[in-house]
Amino acid sequence: MSLVPLPLPDADVLLDPAFLTPTAAESLLRELTQTISWRQEPIRLFGKEVMQPRLTAWHGDQAAHYQYSGLKLAPQPWTPALQRLRQLVEAAAGTLFNSVLLNLYRTGQDSMGWHADDEPELGPVPIIASVSLGAVRNFRFKPRSSEQASQQPFTLPLTSGSLLLMRGTTQQHWLHAVPKTARVVAPRLNLTFRRILTS
Ligand SMILES: O=C(O)CCC(=O)C(=O)O
Numbered sequence: 005m006s007l008v009p010l011p012l013p014d015a016d017v018l019l020d021p022a023f024l025t026p027t028a029a030e031s032l033l034r035e036l037t038q039t040i041s042w043r044q045e046p047i048r049l050f051g052k053e054v055m056q057p058r059l060t061a062w063h064g065d066q067a068a069h070y071q072y073s074g075l076k077l078a079p080q081p082w083t084p085a086l087q088r089l090r091q092l093v094e095a096a097a098g099t100l101f102n103s104v105l106l107n108l109y110r111t112g113q114d115s116m117g118w119h120a121d122d123e124p125e126l127g128p129v130p131i132i133a134s135v136s137l138g139a140v141r142n143f144r145f146k147p148r149s150s151e152q153a154s155q156q157p158f159t160l161p162l163t164s165g166s167l168l169l170m171r172g173t174t175q176q177h178w179l180h181a182v183p184k185t186a187r188v189v190a191p192r193l194n195l196t197f198r199r200i201l202t203s
């Protein structure tokens with residue numbers, strides 16, 4: 005399969021629903037679930053310390069440090085499985101990545117709140133490549149500003165083995181989230197490959 009542009013105005017979002025075969029996605033899900041040191045991190049939210057509603061891990065090149073909701077993350081080294089996936093994702097995206105954030109949504113009760121991946125470390129025009137494994141979860145977009153009447157919220161069910169690319173002005177104009185759902189109980193693992201600017 006290949007990357008197909010999505011009809012999202014003022015954005016550059018592409019989806020390959022079959023980037024990995026179901027078999028490859030399933031064995032990668034099993035391997036990463038078992039071999040990654042998953043952590044539940046506290047974050048500061050409106051001045052309060054709360055636990056993130058999911059498990060995370062951060063891997064990458066030594067130099068790729070990242071700050072995220074008041075959390076300073078030093079990357080773990082690339083594992084063989086992450087290195088292999090990075091090469092596949094780089095070939096599909098036509099760009100290089102030096103780090104990957106992993107999120108494990110253990111059940112439908114785990115989630116990701118509204119945000120844009122617009123941290124200064126990602127530069128003015130971030131490219132984010134997102135691989136999903138396991139249970140299907142809805143990925144939602146909403147406009148950053150309500151003045152943009154042409155922009156309607158957009159829901160994208162991300163299936164196992166899919167690759168989503170967010171480029172261009174996507175983070176400037178849109179927020180995204182993975183809301184809780186009562187329907188899903190099986191785990192979902194998402195990897196977002198990023199390029200952190202190192203100077
Ligand atoms: O789990 C997802 O699909 C989204 C992850 C995400 O938005 C992020 O890691 O910044």
Ligand SMILES: [Fe+2]
Pocket residue numbers: 119120121180
């Ligand atoms: Fe994100």
